Amino acid sequence: MENDALTIARDLIRCPSVTPADAGALGVLEARLKAAGFDVHRVTFSEPGAADIDNLYARIGNGAPHLAFAGHTDVVPPGDEAAWSHGAFSGEVKDGFLYGRGAVDMKGGIACSVAATLDYLAAHGGTPPGDGSISFIITGDEEASAVNGTVKLMPWLDARGEKFDHCVLGEPSNVAAMGDCIKVGRRGSQSGTLIVEGVQGHVAYPHRATNPIPDIAALITALDGEPLDAGSAHFQASNLEFTSVDVGNAASNVIPARATAKFNIRYNDHHTQTSLRELVEARLTKATGNRIRARIEWEPSNADVFLTEPGPFTDLVVAAIRDATGRTPDLNTGGGTSDARFITHYCPVIEFGLVGQTMHQIDERAPLGDLETLTRIYRGVLDRYFA
Numbered sequence: 001m002e003n004d005a006l007t008i009a010r011d012l013i014r015c016p017s018v019t020p021a022d023a024g025a026l027g028v029l030e031a032r033l034k035a036a037g038f039d040v041h042r043v044t045f046s047e048p049g050a051a052d053i054d055n056l057y058a059r060i061g062n063g064a065p066h067l068a069f070a071g072h073t074d075v076v077p078p079g080d081e082a083a084w085s086h087g088a089f090s091g092e093v094k095d096g097f098l099y100g101r102g103a104v105d106m107k108g109g110i111a112c113s114v115a116a117t118l119d120y121l122a123a124h125g126g127t128p129p130g131d132g133s134i135s136f137i138i139t140g141d142e143e144a145s146a147v148n149g150t151v152k153l154m155p156w157l158d159a160r161g162e163k164f165d166h167c168v169l170g171e172p173s174n175v176a177a178m179g180d181c182i183k184v185g186r187r188g189s190q191s192g193t194l195i196v197e198g199v200q201g202h203v204a205y206p207h208r209a210t211n212p213i214p215d216i217a218a219l220i221t222a223l224d225g226e227p228l229d230a231g232s233a234h235f236q237a238s239n240l241e242f243t244s245v246d247v248g249n250a251a252s253n254v255i256p257a258r259a260t261a262k263f264n265i266r267y268n269d270h271h272t273q274t275s276l277r278e279l280v281e282a283r284l285t286k287a288t289g290n291r292i293r294a295r296i297e298w299e300p301s302n303a304d305v306f307l308t309e310p311g312p313f314t315d316l317v318v319a320a321i322r323d324a325t326g327r328t329p330d331l332n333t334g335g336g337t338s339d340a341r342f343i344t345h346y347c348p349v350i351e352f353g354l355v356g357q358t359m360h361q362i363d364e365r366a367p368l369g370d371l372e373t374l375t376r377i378y379r380g381v382l383d384r385y386f387a
Contacts, residue, residue, distance in 0.1 A: 003118045005375045009111035010091035013100035019074035019144040020051035026073060033058040036118050037126055045148035053141040053148035063131030067385050068167040069113040072142035075102040076360050083362045097365040108366045109170025109353035116378035129386045142339050150339040151302055154346050164347035166313050169340050172356030178373045179325030183351035185307035185333035187235060187266045190276060197293040200257035212259040215292045220261055222287035234307055235268030235333050269305050303337040306344040313348055320380030324373055
């Protein structure tokens with residue numbers, strides 16, 4: 001069984017693990033980690049209305065410091081498979097690139113962390129030096145609803161007494177070149193629906209009806225017209241974006257009874273989920289006055305804002321990146337959500353993986369040189385962490 005990053009990545013890509021299917025991807029990792037002496041657990045979680053999800057936790061070593069690598073083996077659908085230059089699940093290598101769904105997001109990153117760890121252990125007698133521990137936290141539920149993966153695996157581990165000192169999540173963090181960006185935080189995400197009640201009626205008799213459309217237009221302007229904040233030391237400004245407006249009315253001669261508008265807010269560390277909702281509700285109350293009947297239905301959210309403060313751990317990762325690439329990465333908090341939002345409650349976590357330019361696209365691919373570089377960086381992190 002070859003344990004280089006390319007071979008592991010190809011084996012993973014050849015498992016068509018379109019979320020929520022596993023298709024054998026976790027088994028690829030389990031076999032290699034067990035062979036290296038890891039204690040491996042496969043844990044399945046369930047949720048009404050959602051698919052059962054298989055997850056993997058593997059650890060070698062018994063004490064501290066304890067460094068975890070995290071990731072997900074589920075991938076988004078390939079789209080039109082006929083449009084791929086090489087099969088979406090072929091793991092084909094062509095002209096210096098590894099092709100396949102998940103090559104970048106994020107089977108390639110997982111493969112590099114496993115390859116680096118197995119190489120490191122082989123050089124240190126098969127176990128971490130001293131009392132140290134290395135573990136892998138791998139889910140199959142990141143690209144979907146994220147209700148039966150890391151969000152449940154972390155408290156399950158905590159209940160078993162598993163304690164982590166730091167975690168590296170292998171999401172494709174780099175923007176244009178290896179080593180240009182580390183994600184040290186993410187803004188929170190909160191969605192909701194603005195609902196305005198009117199009175200249905202004939203358009204020829206508007207005095208007998210109340211049209212909710214002008215009212216919802218005014219409320220959209222009121223909620224979206226004033227900034228939520230001006231940004232913070234580590235985060236860009238929060239933003240509220242309306243994504244749809246609907247009245248459910250196919251008739252041109254009927255004033256509708258209701259209008260709705262969906263929105264999403266990406267918010268920074270000036271807010272908590274509770275304080276953000278209170279702020280938006282206060283704006284709505286001010287804008288509606290005593291005439292407009294409006295309310296907000298908030299969607300449940302498990303995507304709160306988080307930040308890993310720069311310090312010795314980020315310095316260590318930066319040093320490993322600089323040695324391998326010659327670049328000093330930007331410590332960034334942009335982008336969408338990731339499973340780091342669950343891990344951050346248990347230990348400091350950073351995101352560093354491959355370059356994300358082709359993730360979720362037709363012909364998703366990773367340069368072979370980037371796989372080699374990321375493996376060297378992870379190996380450099382291990383060398384420094386357990387020095």
